[in-house]
Amino acid sequence: MVRKPASPVTPAASQPPEVASGTPSATGPGALLHRRLPEPPAGFRQGPLREEAWRSPLRSERTAALLGMSVGIAFAVCFVTGLISHLIQQPPGWFLWPSRPVNLYRVTQGLHVITGFAAIPLLLAKLWTVYPKLFEWPPVRTVAHAVGRLSLLVLVGAAIFQLVTGVLNVARWYTVMPFFFTTTHYWTAWIAIGAIVVHVGSKLAVIRLGLSRPVDDDATVDATVDATVDAADDAAGPAAESADTGTDTDTGTDTTTETGRPVREPAGALSRRGFLTAVAVTSGVVALTTAGQTIPALSAITVFGQRDPNLGPQGLPVNKSAVSAGVLETAVDPTYRLRLDGPRPQLLSLAALRGMPQYTVTLPITCVEGWSATAEWAGIRVADLLDLMELPEDGEVTVVSLQEGGLYSSSVLSTQHNRDPLTLLALRLNGENLHIDHGYPARLIAPNRPGVMQTKWVSRIEAI
Amino acid sequence: MSTTLSGASAPAPSPYRWAWYLPGLAAVGWGGYGLLTAAMGPEPLKWGLFFVLGIVGHDLVLAPFVVGVGLLLTRVLPAALRAPIQVGLIGTGVALLAGFSLAIGRGTSDDVPSALPYNYAGRVAMLLAVLWVVMAGWTAFRLAAGANVNQRE
Numbered sequence: 001m002v003r004k005p006a007s008p009v010t011p012a013a014s015q016p017p018e019v020a021s022g023t024p025s026a027t028g029p030g031a032l033l034h035r036r037l038p039e040p041p042a043g044f045r046q047g048p049l050r051e052e053a054w055r056s057p058l059r060s061e062r063t064a065a066l067l068g069m070s071v072g073i074a075f076a077v078c079f080v081t082g083l084i085s086h087l088i089q090q091p092p093g094w095f096l097w098p099s100r101p102v103n104l105y106r107v108t109q110g111l112h113v114i115t116g117f118a119a120i121p122l123l124l125a126k127l128w129t130v131y132p133k134l135f136e137w138p139p140v141r142t143v144a145h146a147v148g149r150l151s152l153l154v155l156v157g158a159a160i161f162q163l164v165t166g167v168l169n170v171a172r173w174y175t176v177m178p179f180f181f182t183t184t185h186y187w188t189a190w191i192a193i194g195a196i197v198v199h200v201g202s203k204l205a206v207i208r209l210g211l212s213r214p215v216d217d218d219a220t221v222d223a224t225v226d227a228t229v230d231a232a233d234d235a236a237g238p239a240a241e242s243a244d245t246g247t248d249t250d251t252g253t254d255t256t257t258e259t260g261r262p263v264r265e266p267a268g269a270l271s272r273r274g275f276l277t278a279v280a281v282t283s284g285v286v287a288l289t290t291a292g293q294t295i296p297a298l299s300a301i302t303v304f305g306q307r308d309p310n311l312g313p314q315g316l317p318v319n320k321s322a323v324s325a326g327v328l329e330t331a332v333d334p335t336y337r338l339r340l341d342g343p344r345p346q347l348l349s350l351a352a353l354r355g356m357p358q359y360t361v362t363l364p365i366t367c368v369e370g371w372s373a374t375a376e377w378a379g380i381r382v383a384d385l386l387d388l389m390e391l392p393e394d395g396e397v398t399v400v401s402l403q404e405g406g407l408y409s410s411s412v413l414s415t416q417h418n419r420d421p422l423t424l425l426a427l428r429l430n431g432e433n434l435h436i437d438h439g440y441p442a443r444l445i446a447p448n449r450p451g452v453m454q455t456k457w458v459s460r461i462e463a464i
Numbered sequence: 465m466s467t468t469l470s471g472a473s474a475p476a477p478s479p480y481r482w483a484w485y486l487p488g489l490a491a492v493g494w495g496g497y498g499l500l501t502a503a504m505g506p507e508p509l510k511w512g513l514f515f516v517l518g519i520v521g522h523d524l525v526l527a528p529f530v531v532g533v534g535l536l537l538t539r540v541l542p543a544a545l546r547a548p549i550q551v552g553l554i555g556t557g558v559a560l561l562a563g564f565s566l567a568i569g570r571g572t573s574d575d576v577p578s579a580l581p582y583n584y585a586g587r588v589a590m591l592l593a594v595l596w597v598v599m600a601g602w603t604a605f606r607l608a609a610g611a612n613v614n615q616r617e
Contacts, residue, residue, distance in 0.1 A: 056534075121558045124526075131527050153519060154492065160518035167562060172571025172579060178510040187498035188511075194491025201484025205475040268543025268606070270550050278551045282558050289591065303587045304562050312578030321575040437576075 033144040045137055054132030058275045061210030066276060067126040068207065070283075072196055074119035075159065078166075079193040081112035085368055086186050088450055091414075099420040102447035106364045106372040109450070110294030113370025116166045117304050118287040123159055125279040148202065155199050158192035170306045170369055182368075293371035309373035313435035316375050319367055319451060322436040325403040327457045331440055338425075338442060342389030342397075342463040350441050353427060356380045361422045367451040377445045379426035382461075383419045391463050393419065399444050400460040411453040412464070413446065422447045425458060530557070544606045552599040556592055563588040 047053065088097045088105070098104075140146045165185050168177055177184075200207070270278065292298035293305030302308065307317040322328050330336075338353060340346035359381055366372035391397065396414050403409040417423050423446040427434060434440040439456030446454065499511060533553065541549060565571075566584040573579065 117562055120562050121554070124558065124561075125554075127522060128527065128530060131523075131531070134523060156522070157515045157519045158495075160522055161515050164518055165514075168565055171565035172573075173565050173568075175570065178514065179507065183502045184499070184511060187495050187502060188515075190491050190495030190498060192495075194488045194493075194495060197484050197488030197491065199488075201481040201488060202477065204478035204481055204484070208478075209475055268546040269538060270547045274547060274551075278554050282555050285555070285591075286558060286562060302582065303559070303584070303591050304566060306566075306580060307578060308581050311581045317578040318576055319579070321573075323575040324573075 033147075034142050036142055037138075037140055039138045048132075048135040049137055051137070053135065058270065058272055059129050059132065060272060061206055062213050063210075063272055063276065064126065064129045065207045065210030067122060067129055067279065068200075068203075070122045070280075071119060071126050071159070072200065074115050074122055075162075075193060075196055077115045078112055078119070078162070079189055081108040081115075082186065082189055084108050085112065085450060089368075089453065091412075096414075096416060097448070099417045099422070099447045099449075102363060102422065105448050105450060106294065106366045109366055109368060110291070110370050110372060113166070113170060114287050114290050114294065116163060117170075117290040118283045120163055120167075121279050121282040121286060123163060125275075127156065151195065151198060154191065155195035158188055158195055161188050162192050170304070172306070290370075296373070305371065306369055307367075307371035307373075309371065313437050314375075314429050314432055316365065316373050316429065316438065317367075317371060318437045319369075320403075320408070320456065322440075322457070325401070325406070325409075325457065327402045328436070330402045330459075331436055331457050336441055336459075338458065339460045340385060340389040341460060342386070342391045342395075344388070344390040346389055350427075353380060353425070353442065356384065358427075359421070359424060361424060361445070363422060363445055363447055365445070365451050365454060366449075376430050377424055377426040378428040378431075379424040379442070379445075381421060382413065382423045382425055382444070382446075383421065385425060385461060386418060389461070389463070396464045398462045398464055399455040399458055400462060401455050402457040402459045408452040408455070411444070411455045413444070417446045417449065420447060425461075544610055545603055548599040548603045548606070551602075552596055555595045559588055559591055559595075563591075 045051075084097075085105075085108070087095045091097065140149070162185065165177060165181060165188075168174070169181050169185070174181060286304065288298060289301055289303035290305050292300070292302030293307045293309065296309045299305070299308050299310065309317065312318050322331060336350055338346075338348045340348070357380070358378055360376060360378040362374060362376050364372045364374045386395070386397065394415055395418075396412060397418055398410050398412050400410040401408075413423070423444075425442050426439070426445045427442055429435065429438055434443060439458070442458045443456040444454050444458060500508060534550075537549060537553075538546065563584055566580065567588055569580065569584070571580055
């Protein structure tokens with residue numbers, strides 16, 4: 001027994017897009033794009049290409065639209081937060097990143113990684129839901145259709161690429177990526193978000209159709225179609241067997257898809273609502289078990305986080321060690337001097353630095369990989385050093401490390417940050433002299449700034 | 465004729481689609497331009513290989529595997545076990561995919577012991593243990609509920 005459609009197909013929906021949207025005339029410029037191509041022999045329509053091959057009732061426009069929206073939102077969050085991080089590190093002239101609120105970057109970058117991990121089940125569920133479209137028949141109807149299908153490869157490829165490389169970056173498994181992660185992840189993000197926007201545009205009507213209908217769990221179906229069950233019996237036949245779910249006609253729950261194709265839910269299996277709930281809960285659990293690297297209260301349940309915010313020298317994680325930076329000897333050289341290159345150059349010994357007014361601030365260190373940790377830093381206000389070198393109020397400086405070479409061996413300290421009273425040349429961390437892995441003898445610590453720009457083992461401050 | 469997932473004719477494309485196509489295509493073009501011209505960008509062939517491997521890995525390996533497992537389970541599992549095992553497998557698959565690269569520990573380094581500080585394999589195993597205990601409880605509840613229904617009948 002198979003039930004009749006819960007809601008009929010709308011007149012507009014009954015038209016093929018080529019007709020409904022106005023087929024270009026045979027002589028028009030779009031005629032070639034929309035000319036119907038010859039169909040492959042019907043004998044090729046085997047296996048997953050068969051009309052009745054994909055019959056899981058969990059797949060529907062509604063399911064696809066809801067999951068697609070979730071994926072779109074997750075990728076938009078990742079794109080915006082990733083773009084912010086990129087702009088902070090490579091700021092164009094128009095971009096100003098404030099020094100307050102001090103935890104803003106911690107939030108944006110934490111959100112970036114947490115959302116990226118949470119997107120894994122969302123993307124997989126979305127791809128599973130639309131997987132039968134890969135086997136649609138005929139594979140190619142028109143040139144325009146072929147272009148549309150190829151564009152989906154860009155969307156799927158870029159989305160998978162971003163999540164895979166993001167996870168590998170958190171796992172610090174760089175050797176498996178045959179390219180520089182940061183640049184590649186950034187530029188591919190543009191492709192991914194652009195492909196998502198194009199896809200939304202191409203599916204606006206289908207999305208609207210899907211969202212306008214109920215989820216059609218068992219209760220909904222029962223309430224809406226009971227009266228028409230008997231009349232639809234003829235439609236059942238052998239087609240009621242689902243190759244996708246393997247359900248036979250003797251068991252399971254009669255139901256329909258939103259647009260009327262009869263299918264059967266296997267007895268005891270998930271309903272659509274159950275499937276969506278399972279995916280949402282999985283996504284939430286992944287988020288919670290990733291967030292511990294950003295939110296210390298959750299560190300005990302961390303599964304996918306890269307760091308424990310309380311683990312490391314002096315109770316703080318390290319990203320770049322003194323060994324890998326090659327500063328083991330220069331950092332502890334007793335002849336160390338901090339050079340101030342400005343209108344009034346200075347050379348300051350460590351003792352001289354310790355003799356200057358010292359300030360203590362509580363600030364987070366936030367890594368681009370999403371982890372962050374708060375610590376108590378003590379040292380000299382950078383503003384005092386800039387005054388000492390008689391830098392104008394609107395002057396900017398570059399902070400240079402003892403580390404030779406490397407992308408992050410120096411950083412620009414813009415006016416928003418260099419005059420902020422919370423910006424220190426730190427000499428101490430959590431009540432002790434800096435550990436060498438934390439930048440001994442002196443490091444930069446500024447509010448609302450990526451960790452890679454909190455230059456360690458500072459040797460020079462240069463006016464720009 | 466274009467069809468939707470549920471087999472009906474697809475609705476006509478939205479007249480507003482170009483408002484999405486233009487910025488979307490611009491972003492795709494900008495990303496492609498950046499990949500080809502960035503000073504430290506990827507070698508296009510290596511990037512392309514990684515990109516294609518992702519699609520192939522999903523469409524030809526992961527998705528068929530998941531569909532096959534689903535097909536098998538719905539044929540062999542009794543009704544009371546189906547939903548709990550479906551949910552359990554969804555969670556297990558995601559946990560393994562998200563945790564694999566952390567668990568094998570290729571990113572650890574002796575000079576930065578604070579990076580990847582956990583026993584990730586153990587934590588993933590613990591997460592899965594919790595998941596399956598919950599699923600076992602759910603199954604027991606469903607079996608009990610089914611027995612009660614039978615008794616009433």
